[in-house]
Amino acid sequence: MADARLLWDFQRMGHAPRPCSVAVGLGSHDLGVADVAVELYRRGMAPLIVFTGATSPTTRDRMPRGEAVHYRERAVEGGVPEEVVLVETRARNTGENIRFSRELLAERGVDVSSVLLVSKPYEERRAYATARRLWPEVEVVSASTPLALGAYVTSVGDARLVLDMLVGAVQRLIVYPARGFMIEQEIPEDVVAAYERLRGAGFTGRLVPE
Template identity: 70%
Template sequence: MISEQVETDARLLWDYHQMGHALRPCSVAIGLGSHDLGVADTAVDLYKRGLVPLLLFTGATSPTSKARMPRGEAIHYRERALDLGVPSSAVLVEPNARNTGENIRFSRQVLEEANVEVSSVLLVSKPYEERRAYATACKLWPGVEFVSASTPMTFEEYVESIQDVRLVIDMLVGALQRLLIYPEQGFMISQAVPSDVLDAYGRLCREGFTSRLIVSESPTS
């Protein structure tokens, strides 16, 4: 159980992490690897709606995905897409990336090697990773327009899917910390963070939702 204030603060972070972009046709959809097959499902939906002619799934394995996806995140995403009816010719795989920056850099390399002209990308991630993925992509791949997308769901629905509210809030807090500290390290572009979101972040840190923080940095800085 969590308090009403914690839930309110978590919702503020949840809403901020989503970009609210209007979907439109793009050159390719890039599905960022994770433990969540919903990313692959959403990418397939975008393909079937005619918004992209090509899917690229990127990701190796991580501690949270290794047991569920032993062959690698991108490989399991591809298998999911094929099971859902996407032809193999419309799916590319980048199986080596182990963080968001590598997702972008390695995907760009795969597309260049495949002679795919890219002017715009539908960037598909988990709902709370939309803003982080967008900020990273804009930094590492200038000249391309990025449209963020994720599985449409509420905070409550996502908690229900994960079955661990504290873990979800920890992930929301960790993702926001990176938005605050990574721009000055050159990993992503800087984005304005509203004061109410910063206040909520600080309260959640003080409540102990810190397992996904980078410990070398102050969580409230």
Template identity: 70%
Template sequence: MISEQDWADTRLLWDYQQMGHEPRPCSVGIGLGSHDLGVADTTVDLYQRGMMPLIVFTGATSRTTRERMPRGEAEHYRDRALELGVPTNVILVEPNARNTGQNITLSRDLLEEHGVDVSSVLLISKPYEERRAHATARKLWPEVEFVSASTPMTLAEYVDAIQDARRVIDMLVGSLQRLLIYPAQGFMVAQDVPTDVVRAYERLASRGFTSRLAPEAPRRESA
């Protein structure tokens, strides 16, 4: 049972994950692979609006995508973009990344191999991954400016699209946890996480929304 307090806490996490960036023209757009084909759709929309001349789709498979995207997330994103009219010659595919850090570093290496001069990146992710992706990219590719983007939608709209409310809350809890613990592990830059957001995360974790927590890190309980 998901309570009203659970939903209030989830909205705090959802709102915090949004970077609030206004899309603007960048050297390249990088679409981060996941279970959500909406990332590919939004990448295509931004390309068609003239926000970047080149697209990189990055991602292998994971336990949540291996059945739905057996050839890899990046390949399926590419197929979607081609269906929507993007020319094949403006898409690069990075098929090996299995986490956000690899999404960034392997995309960077691929662009270097192709001789692409990159000063700015439009980083396209799931809505609840904007802040995590941005913090990771700033750590691993600090000389480049990153602009975050995702499909414009509310939490209710996203839950309706996924059709699994508990899964969405679990993912938000897991994403917030990584913002708290990964800076000390060198995976991303530190974020200023407001106290009310931390407490919301702790309440949700204590309520059992824990399937996406990093197993190596202890969960903090609320007082």
């Protein structure tokens, strides 16, 4: 868990929320993403929310109508007006989340200069790096549920899933820049070492082919 905390802390960007043109909530198994977007809207940090995501093997059973649709339902239940919540239901990875959300906002004629990018806590940096590559003209402010690793694992109820995801997120930071999927970022040596130990310990369920 000490290695996992290193990866967890590295993934957090440490951005302070500030008013942006739009909040974009990235689809996943975690409804906390929708809750954070709702809280940011209530605080006046974004006048519009886009939820993006189809389904994945992780979410197919728990979100059968699609991640973005379930997020929207959660937000409306939380008091956000329906007219300020847009959904993008095709995206199946982070790159598509960004590209399709950008296209949707352009189609709606929304002028975007800054984005509150809401993700799972352990994917802040991955999402940020992807957005900076695919949407370079906008300022990106990262946001996620403000939980420590232990509390987050308890909320999800599946430590293996969270650690697999952590390892997979760091691997993508290592291999994806060369493929053009995200900007390159410096990864500290202790984070790389922790990643390699966790990978060697078998937390490989979310790795991509290299």
